[in-house]
Amino acid sequence: MLDFPIWKKALIWGICLLGVLAAAPNANYTTVESANDARAAAEAGQVLSAEQQAALEAWPSWAPSSLVNLGLDLRGGAHLLVEVQVRDVYAARMEAMWPDVRDALKEIRDKVGTIRRVADGPEDVLRVRIGNPEAMPEALQAVRGLSRQVISLTGVGQRDIDVTNDGDTIVVTLSEAERTATDERTMQQSLEIIRRRVDEAGTREPTIQRQGKDRILVQVPGIGSAEELFIETVVRETGNPDERPGPGNIVLPSLDEEGVYFVLRRRTVVTGDELIDAQPSFDQNGQPAVSFRFNPSGGRKFGVYTADHVGDRFAIVLDDEVVSAPRIISHIPGGSGQITGRFTVEESTRLAILLRAGALPADISVLEQRTIGPELGQDSIDSGRIASVIAFIAVLIYMILSYGRFGIYANIALLFNVALIFGILSVWGATLTLPGIAGIILTIGMAVDANVLIFERIREELRTARGPARAIERGYEKALSAIIDANITTLIAAAILYAVGSGPVRGFAVTLGIGILTSVFTAIFVTRLLISGWLARRRPKTITV
Amino acid sequence: MRLRLVPEKTSIPFMKYGRTTTIGSGAVCLLSLVLLVVLGLNFGIDFRGGTMIMAATEAPVPVGEYRDRLGALDIGDVSVTEISDPAADLTGAAKNTVMIRIEQQGDDPAIQNDTIVAVKDALSAAIPGVTFLSTESVGGKVSGELVQAGILAVVLAVGAVLFYIWLRFEWQFAVGAVAALVHDVTLTMGIFAVTQIEFNLSIIAAILTIVGYSLNDTVVVFDRVRENLRRYKKTELREVLDLSINETLSRTLMTSVTTLLALISLYVLGGEVIRGFTFAMIFGVIVGTYSSIFVATVILLRLDVKRDWSKKDGAAGTQFANIDA
Numbered sequence: 039m040l041d042f043p044i045w046k047k048a049l050i051w052g053i054c055l056l057g058v059l060a061a062a063p064n065a066n067y068t069t070v071e072s073a074n075d076a077r078a079a080a081e082a083g084q085v086l087s088a089e090q091q092a093a094l095e096a097w098p099s100w101a102p103s104s105l106v107n108l109g110l111d112l113r114g115g116a117h118l119l120v121e122v123q124v125r126d127v128y129a130a131r132m133e134a135m136w137p138d139v140r141d142a143l144k145e146i147r148d149k150v151g152t153i154r155r156v157a158d159g160p161e162d163v164l165r166v167r168i169g170n171p172e173a174m175p176e177a178l179q180a181v182r183g184l185s186r187q188v189i190s191l192t193g194v195g196q197r198d199i200d201v202t203n204d205g206d207t208i209v210v211t212l213s214e215a216e217r218t219a220t221d222e223r224t225m226q227q228s229l230e231i232i233r234r235r236v237d238e239a240g241t242r243e244p245t246i247q248r249q250g251k252d253r254i255l256v257q258v259p260g261i262g263s264a265e266e267l268f269i270e271t272v273v274r275e276t277g278n279p280d281e282r283p284g285p286g287n288i289v290l291p292s293l294d295e296e297g298v299y300f301v302l303r304r305r306t307v308v309t310g311d312e313l314i315d316a317q318p319s320f321d322q323n324g325q326p327a328v329s330f331r332f333n334p335s336g337g338r339k340f341g342v343y344t345a346d347h348v349g350d351r352f353a354i355v356l357d358d359e360v361v362s363a364p365r366i367i368s369h370i371p372g373g374s375g376q377i378t379g380r381f382t383v384e385e386s387t388r389l390a391i392l393l394r395a396g397a398l399p400a401d402i403s404v405l406e407q408r409t410i411g412p413e414l415g416q417d418s419i420d421s422g423r424i425a426s427v428i429a430f431i432a433v434l435i436y437m438i439l440s441y442g443r444f445g446i447y448a449n450i451a452l453l454f455n456v457a458l459i460f461g462i463l464s465v466w467g468a469t470l471t472l473p474g475i476a477g478i479i480l481t482i483g484m485a486v487d488a489n490v491l492i493f494e495r496i497r498e499e500l501r502t503a504r505g506p507a508r509a510i511e512r513g514y515e516k517a518l519s520a521i522i523d524a525n526i527t528t529l530i531a532a533a534i535l536y537a538v539g540s541g542p543v544r545g546f547a548v549t550l551g552i553g554i555l556t557s558v559f560t561a562i563f564v565t566r567l568l569i570s571g572w573l574a575r576r577r578p579k580t581i582t583v
Numbered sequence: 584m585r586l587r588l589v590p591e592k593t594s595i596p597f598m599k600y601g602r603t604t605t606i607g608s609g610a611v612c613l614l615s616l617v618l619l620v621v622l623g624l625n626f627g628i629d630f631r632g633g634t635m636i637m638a639a640t641e642a643p644v645p646v647g648e649y650r651d652r653l654g655a656l657d658i659g660d661v662s663v664t665e666i667s668d669p670a671a672d673l674t675g676a677a678k679n680t681v682m683i684r685i686e687q688q689g690d691d692p693a694i695q696n697d698t699i700v701a702v703k704d705a706l707s708a709a710i711p712g713v714t715f716l717s718t719e720s721v722g723g724k725v726s727g728e729l730v731q732a733g734i735l736a737v738v739l740a741v742g743a744v745l746f747y748i749w750l751r752f753e754w755q756f757a758v759g760a761v762a763a764l765v766h767d768v769t770l771t772m773g774i775f776a777v778t779q780i781e782f783n784l785s786i787i788a789a790i791l792t793i794v795g796y797s798l799n800d801t802v803v804v805f806d807r808v809r810e811n812l813r814r815y816k817k818t819e820l821r822e823v824l825d826l827s828i829n830e831t832l833s834r835t836l837m838t839s840v841t842t843l844l845a846l847i848s849l850y851v852l853g854g855e856v857i858r859g860f861t862f863a864m865i866f867g868v869i870v871g872t873y874s875s876i877f878v879a880t881v882i883l884l885r886l887d888v889k890r891d892w893s894k895k896d897g898a899a900g901t902q903f904a905n906i907d908a
Binding site (some may be wrong): 111119121403404405406407408409410411413414417418421422424425428429432433436437439440441442472473476479480482483484486487490491494497498516519520523524525526527528529530531532534535538539540542543546547550582 | 585586587591637696714715716717718719720721722724725732733735736739740743744747751784785787788791792794795796798799800802803806807810830831833834837838840841842843844845846848849851852853854856857860861864
């Protein structure tokens, strides 16, 4: 046990050294972070500003540069968990389907009699009552003819609507396969739109992840408050401004100009999900403008509307604010058009982004929202740092007082232990949170446990063994099973915490788990190495632990 | 001249106090359960939903001022508590901070962002120089899930522990370990009922860590018990247990002291955010040490353990039970 061949010694010291090197960049956190950012920008092909260039040179490229990832509660930022109301899309689909169903039934009006839509009931079900129930089979067939193939990997060969009858009422719903496919699309769309929106805010790379069936997790470091980020539903309306507000009108504020309000009719002409694209462009006079394009059905509606209302104004509304209210100069048939106004190039770009990004297909409800201001984050880092240092010193002193020379060896092992923890965290890119710092401090307290087990055992063995070397060896042998058992149990707790927890709690589980592994490693190998080295050099006749 | 907490050779007759400690522990556990029901835990927004805002001002502002402003907004139950951080001078943390807690608004599972904006606007207008250090809001849906997750975590942990100890030792040891754990968790939750410190997700994390730590302690004692059972086959179980505890006492206390040193440092200097967590840990370490010495072993005594470990038969632990490095 006390015999360490050269290769083993080299390996152990090598690992310790790697740990220290990997952890080193964290001591100079801001410098290395700026250098890393500058390097990333350079690789992305951007030309570096003088500032970035200086940052890059401040930390050489051959030096280790992985940094610990700071969690939101240390860096400051916003965390949002939103749920996409995928069911809204079903209702919208049914709504859009009604005209087509009505037209299909109109063709066989002589057989089916009157056609009336039944308005009550859930919104994602379309109910149509026909006057002539005997013609139900033909009616059903006519409506079924409207169904299309489901476009998805799993729904191949299935139709997208289910058509049944309930007495004299035709009931149309989306089929299961179509619902699944629609949900998928809705989630993809929502993810993309949220990503575009969030990219504009915040300072560092945001995290946007899908969670489960219908939830999205958004984490934006560096932003001051989550309310800025608050993602409201946008169903864009294009309405018609009127002279005076009356019933059926709503008053909305302007997006750009303070205190300017528009009176609009409530009716929606075209909705946001019928907009395919919006790009900044220039009009005939070379002024900045925004070109947009609708999908076929949207384009048709827009064409009809503009033909009927030449000379009037219409409003483009985003998030209950009027983005722009241009005048219709002529009938716009092709489904594409251009918004001109007093835009600057910047404004037209921004408007295009908003239009493109803004149309969320379904309502979003925010389930959970957390914002940590950067001052609090910095305070937490500072508190954590001071607490760690004090804890460290306290434990160091206590170990020396209790175990003398062996205590010093245990302390050296503890130093490498902490370095290894930081090194692993940095290289792995794991996230350090405030509970994570608590985990490290806890590890400092518990790390000595393995050494204490060994030392106490050695003390006992000294009473009965022949010679110190033998006692030390026996101490290590006997203590090992206890060390393994004890640490595995804490590891189990950490594993469960990781599985069931989220966010900061997970950060704690990670540091605790890593800390246990490094503690066992340093206790078993580093301390032993130091002790055996000392034994071999001095060969004392007796020792006191 | 070493610092020794415990003299070299102790022979405290722990098991003699077995009866007293069992009754005492049992009574305290029962008391905790009663307090949990009567006083209830002070659930944080993680479990109850609602909004929590941490606000700070340059100069001290009386809590009543906050309450008045917020009361005027008609947003239901609002509680404002002052946060006193004794180490703020040392760590440079913000002073004059208050914690504002707002009830869940209505049944809508979504967050009332509007409420937050209204609160911030009202406070910014009324109290000059107020900054909002952190804002947290949890809806009813997520908080319900977090409660489930929390309970699941604790149950899973205890179950995993039971399984592991059974694997490595015998079933009596497993029962003893689980009894000690349940004792620790119950007492910890009891102290939270008494002190009404906020009970949120990080406290669950603390409880799980306590489970791990207490088990750590208990296993070390068990390991020694197992060794001594083999070595002193003829000695009475009571004496073997006493001997094992005395032998491991020095180590048990040492580790508790070092862990407490680290935790106390964190408690004093670590800032308000994790204070509840650290408090739970400190309490857990103390109780965990006690339970390893008095609760787990007494259960072993009562359940009576197999003495003859030389034969390997089906009733013994599995092949993992006899691993010695």
